[in-house]
Amino acid sequence: MSEPARLLSERYGAQGEPSIALRIVDGRRLEKKYRDVLRPGGILADAHGQAHQLPRYFYEIPSWEVAHNTQLSENFALWEFIHTDVHEAEPLRMFPRYVPCAITLMALGLEQFRSAARSFVHIAANGGYRSPAHALTVHATPHAWGTAVNVYRIGDTMLDNQEALEHYASLAYKSMPGVYVRPFGRKRGETDDHLHLDFGYVIAVPRGAPFETYNPKLDVEPL
């Protein structure tokens, strides 16, 4: 085994195995209480009326400890993306919890952003994955795809003013190809107290996801 492969293996597991030791679940096979709030594979319209298909495959997080110990990238652990509050749907405030598999892409992008910022990047509560049933999810938002974050602080800098927000927005554009950054402002679609970064409505289906032969009956009755 080459040296890089050995290091990767030590940190993330042997090659050929999933790098994240979490079970991947088909959301349409979950209990009804989870299906109702995750709406796997369902449609959510954005503020402009555009329809977007919601993620179907999720990582299952059995406990807070596991979330804490699961590194998605060098500097970002899973717990940072699931820190929600009382506005989240009740079944998702308790473990097991579920996050769309595309969350890994966001962690990867953030890692690059962190390198460019050369400091700690803090994701706000409710600023990582929010389910379609979260009280703040009025329209489709990439937060419900696990591909958006709200950053409220970088190092010791609070992102609550135009200068700081525009500085780090510029860094994000340079370091995260394809990212969308909400502009500074107080109108709808703008922010003045956090940096919103997203990759859009990305759906990830990792290897190892519990595939099945397409069955149209499942569109009507998932179980």
Added chain:
Amino acid sequence: MEELEERSRAQALAVAVMDLETGFEFRYRPDRWFHAASTIKLAVLLGLFAAIHRGTLVPQSRLHVRNRFRSAYDGSSFRVLSERDADSEVQAAVGKTMRVIDLARNMIVRSSNLATNLLLDLLGLEHLQRTLEEHQLSGIDLRRGVEDELAFEHGINNRVTADGLVQLLRLFAEERAFSPELSREMVEILHDQEFRSGIPAGLPAHARVAHKTGEISTIAHDAGIVYLPKRKPYVVAILTEWDAEMSGRHPTIAAASYMIYEHLLGARDEDDE
């Protein structure tokens, strides 16, 4: 009270007292409306416990601390400036979450404006107003969060009367607010009040006071439940209005507090020492 009002040079003084031991009531301008200042936080506390009572929240429910609110005037956004907030703990938690019970404690004990607006946003103005109506608390007019300067400029203000605050605090003192347990929990929070230059300053050291103060440039209030040994408590609200430059606010409230204490039980309480 008239004499104290004149001597203090306050623009207005209002007092309401209800003694749960004897049934004695005293009311001086009990129905005059005042800007509520931070005494409105009592109504938010009541609303939070109403939600806990109904099971829509638990004390440990966590809430995102975010400093961004909508003005009651036009919906434009505003923030609670840290230099205008007596509490720094909630400000330091921006971006993170806090338990609603801890927010309530900060709202009362150190009069956190940020905690107040967070709870008000969570609970909703309508829920809070309905809770006041359900308890027939007509002397408390809750219309917005705190530090909403635009609403203030346009005359949209929270208002209270001395009688309204006494009626609200009576619910706590008589353990009629939802349940005896929840009433006691609210009283315990009020007991930890850190601003003690009003009602407590006019009382002997052994008096325990569960209270809430309120102060802005032209207003100084204090309303609370006074617990003394070997008797049921009395409930008191002392509301004052001032010229912005005038001093002597806290001594006036303390003097009124002392007068009430002396009238109710001063001699007997001293005999008990």
